Amino acid sequence: MRRRARRNDRDEPPIPADPVVDECRSFVHSLDLPRVESVRDLRSYVEELIGEPIQIGPGKPAGTDTPCGMVVKSGGVNYIGYDPETSTAHQDHIIAHELGHLLKGHRGSRVSPASDDGVILGDLNTDLWATVLNRTNYAETIEREAEAIASFLQAHVTTSTSPPEPQSEAADRITRTLMRRND
Template sequence: MIILGGAVHAGSLRNACEDRLGRLNLAHRFSEDDLIKAVASLVGRTIVCEPIDMRGAFSCGLRKRYADREVIYYEQNASALHRRQIIAHELSHILWEHKGEIDLADLMSDEELAGLMDWSVLGVSARTSYETDAEIEAEMMATLILQRMYRGTVMPAARPSVADERWDAIFS
C-alpha cells in the first residue's frame, strides 16, 4: 500500500496499479478471457473462474489460492458488468500477491469447516469491506482494468433493451 503521512496516496497507488497492469502486455482492446490468460501467464498458475450461488453470503466474490492454481468464485446471477468487476477484483489480488485474509473459522461452524477441509488451499480472500490495504489496492486495480476493457468500445447499443446493454452503455 502506498501511504504518505498515514493516508493512502491515490496517485501513487494508481501508478503502482498501472505498473502491474503494464506487465500483462494486454492489447488496446481485450476481453475478460484475455485478461485471465494474461494474469495466469504472468503468475505461472492456472486461473479458473466458477459461478456459484452466493446469495445471502458475506461476499459476491471469493478466491482460493493453491500452489498450482487460483480459483475465483463469483455470484452466478451477477450481471455481465458485475461479473467482470468481481473477476477483475479477484485477479487484482493475484497481481498484488495478496495471500488472503479470511479466516474461515470466523465464517463457519466447526462442523461446516470439517466438511470443507481441503489442506491444499493456501489462502482465501473475499471482499467484505474496503477497509484493508489489500481491498483498497484490489479495488483500485479492478477499476483501472475495467476502464481499459471499455476504452476500446466504439459505441453502445443505440437502444439498450436489457440490463447488460444499459450497463455497457454507461461505461462505454
C-alpha cells in the same frame, strides 16, 4: 489548482491524488496487457504472469454477509468465484477485482479443512481449501489496490479494440470517488 463546476459556475475543490490509484495505474500499464474483448479473456495472460492456473466460475454466497466474489486457492489452482445472480457487468468487475488480488500477489487467510465459510464454488471440495481471499472492507490497502486494478483492467477492455489511450482525468476522478474511504 481549482476547477470550475460546469453547471453552476461555482469553484470546485480539487480532488487530491490518491497514491494507491496512481501506483495501480502504473502497475496495470506495466503489464503490457493484450487486446481483449472481455476481462475474462485476461485469464490465460494472468496465469502466465503469476505462474499458476486460474479457474473462473460462479460461486454462490450462502448468506447476505458473504462477499460477492472471492479467490480460493486449492491444490495450486486459484479459483475465482463470483455471484451468478448479479449482472454480467458486475460479474466482470468482480472477476477483475479478484484478478487484481492475484496480480499483486495478495495472500488470503488459511482455512482449516471442512471450512464452514458458507460458500459453494462449483464442485470445489471445501475440505481441500488452502487459502481464501475475500473482501473484508475497502479501508484495507489490498482491497483498495484490487478495486483500482479492477477499474483499470475494465478500462483496458473497453479501450483495447482501439489504440490504447492514457486514462482520462474524468475517469481518474471516478476511480478516486469510488475508492474514497469514509473516514
